[in-house]
Amino acid sequence: MTDPITLSTLDLETKDKTFLDANELVINMGPQHPATHGVLRVILRLDGEKVMGLECVIGYLHRGVEKIAENRTYTMFNPYVDRMDYVAAVSNGLGYCETVEKLLSVEAPPRAQYIRVILTELNRMASHQLWLGTHALDIGAITPLFYTFRDREEILKIFEKYCGARLTTHAFRIGGLQYEAYDGFEQDVKKFVKFVTPKIDEYEELLTTNRIWVERTKGIGVISAKDAIALGVTGPVLRASGVKWDIRKAQPYANYKNFDFEIPTGQNGDTYDRYLVRMAEFRQSLRIISQAVDGLPEGPVMAKVPKVMKPPVGEVYHSIEAPKGELGYFIVSDGSTQPYRVRVRPPSFVNLQALDVMCRGQLVADVIAVIGTLDIVLGEVDR
């Protein structure tokens, strides 16, 4: 195995040598492994139980989403993006719709944007809940999974009532929304906010001050702000290293500038900080949702867009803050009904590159914790 990355963290080979270090062991983890969150294959180079380096083998879930886009019209491709990060399908749809809107130079009406924000933030919570449950399960705490799935169910119920689907929602359309919010949507969301606020304390109660949890996560998988930026890491992983970078604030889209919320950051860039950042994001999402529901304007939910979309020749890049980090779409239009090229910048794929840096010098058990804390979805990594 080669070492393509030469960063400050990689000089571990020189210290901590004892006579037991004579041989290195290369073991294979995955793609069929309960803790790799899907079909990730990791080749570990071990010294005893210490990780000397690792290499991710991806592509087991490759479906050629970007290539499919070249043979579909702009509208037809919209459902496909839901299948990338399938636990945060709404965010994917938002990113795609906004990019095409940018290409077409239209803007969704305010009411549509508010409902988009509500649904996207709900989806962020659902994604974080799934992350928390599986991450805790990887570290051996089996109970949080059931707590988070109980509450995630309420979010999925709202999605189901809104658009009929729970997971791959296809909630948004280019130019706004297909459906007006159903009767009682606001009450449902308000009820959910009231319901879930104490539940987040419940999750924290089980884990935040739990001695074993702290010992398993503090100082594990540390990545410095410099390394994180060099590797292009975004999202909670970057923020936990102390970088206050959130596209919702940095390059506001979809009316996010109207909402009052904070960007939680960590200091140490370890697994525990990433956990705390995501827990804080739950609360910030709730804040945004409450504000959006309270200020939900009246009006149409669909802008005037042509039935047959023929965007002008040109290219556009637009990115949003998905639950896992910066989700960007780069679309090249040749003036026809189908995009010439669609390139997705998935947060999971870029964040996964940091795994090697984060795991060097840690133990095998920590690799599992770090994979969990990166919050990758293989559908998005492989596309």
Place this chain on the structure above:
Amino acid sequence: MNPVATPFFFYLLAGTMLIGGILVITRRNAVHSALALIIALLAQAGLYLMLYAPFVAGVQIILYAGGIMVLFLFVIMLVNIERTQKERQFNKQWLVGVAAAAALGGLFIAIYTKGKGIFPGGGMPPAGLEGQNTQNVGVLLYGQYMFAFEIASLLLLVAIIGAVVMAKKRI
């Protein structure tokens, strides 16, 4: 309680122990040898019990069968079994080995025949020997033989520290 079927149990345990011992040296697979050794050690613990020495039997099980054999297995498991199975099992020293074994056996026979009268004959051991065995061992170890006991423990401590120092370069 009174002993029951003593000869039967003695021959059973002794036979098991002998078979176990023979298996230890004849098995090519080191793990099988270790297993046979465990059986032999457990049979030995049984013999100690028959000699009204339950404390020694218990210690035998904990230390030898439970502790030391686990470490043996630990090491053996990391050895390449395929290679050891192909190796020649008996090396050139067998002549010396047979001579040593014969000498030791002769010594045992000599002691058995000459010293038969020295050992107490059959019959029941004094009452309370079984019930108070552990207490007696403890009183002796921590009373009369305190010094020897402490020396032995000090030696073991030195061995432990030496092993740690040798195994770990950087303390």
Place this chain on the structure above:
Amino acid sequence: MQPIIDYVTSYLSNKTQTPGGAGNFFWAFVYILLVFLGLSVAVIAMNWLERKILAHMQVRLGPMRVGPHGLLQPIADAIKLLLKEDIIPAEADGVIFWIAPFIVVLAAFTVFVVVPFGPTHAITDMNIGILFMLGVSSLSVLGIVMAGWASNSHYPLIGALRSSAQMVSYEVAMGLAVVSAILMTSLQGQGLGLYGTGVSDATASGTLSMIGVVQAQQAQGVWFVFKFFPLGLIAFGIFAIAMVAETNRAPFDLPEAESELTAGFHTEYSGFRWSLFFLAEYSAMIAVSSIAVTLWLGGWLRPFPNLLSGSTWDLVFNLFPAITFLFLAALCFYSTSRMPKHPYFKIQTMGLAGFGAVLALIGFVLFIPAVFIRVQDIYWFSIKVAAFMYLYIWYRGTFPRYRFDQLMKVGWKVLLPTGLGLLILTAAMGMRTELWTGVAMPLWHWVASIL
């Protein structure tokens, strides 16, 4: 014929000893059968309870389909496991693969020979009781190591290595805690220690016998968990932590860390052989809990012997077994009334009511003085062990898993030094009068004379 009947009845008419101690083979055999039957029932009950309790901790229902409230689920599982194909991997070492689960089960079951359910309710009482229990239960490591090695596969091997390293390390801390409890038994007459008046050396020294340990607590009028407060409590704490590690349960369930090592040493096992490992794990949990109960929680003694003494309180505590069973029966009847009224559930509802009726019957039988006098020691022992079983489930629902090096750190760097210090302190506390008059006072006089 008559001599045989006499032989059988002679033990019952003069029941002051365990059958093993009295040398009565018939009753020893009956007791062995009873203990192993009870143990099997306990494991089955534990299987169901763990699923239900864990499920309720995790906001779900657990088994509900097989029998009312899933009561027959363990039996269904047992049948499924017995009927499953028994796979031995082609590259495995057949003999050792075959023999390993039996070693584990044998070790886990044999320790119950000395577990004292009551002053006479044990198969036998050994002079080395506690040593025997620790020794034999440590033999199960051999089975685990063999299972991991014989599977000839990576994950079982690493699981077995971890498991054996873990069990061997925690045995040390466990042993130290046990020794400090054993030290307490040598203070039979409260101050009449080895150097006290009128007590010969042999009788004043402590005991390793499981029954003797409980009798020592009875004689001293205090459970060892409260003795030399907080020394006994700390020793109990060390043991309570070490015993979880010793049985490979959460949060020390590294050998079976499913997110890292799939299922650990029994990854390659299936069907009946796998169920043997399962059986051994649960009976080992019951065994170590029995040790903890015997050494620190007064074994078969009822709670509050000093605070709530007198014949009235005795009677009240004697009625506890009956009340417990009646309570369980009431719970069953309540659930029966809440069963769906659909005809589809008719058999289940009747089954639950029948189960409640059996429990109620047992409860009423336990109101007979001749019965409750004889079984109440078993009841108190079992209820204490059951509390530990609940703790095991609670841990599993609450804690994440330790990492292997952290586990070793806890064992060697926390529990072991604490145990050593505790042992010295316990010995000093036991000898405090001797130390005071023999060492401290002369030293003080000597210092005073110099000054």
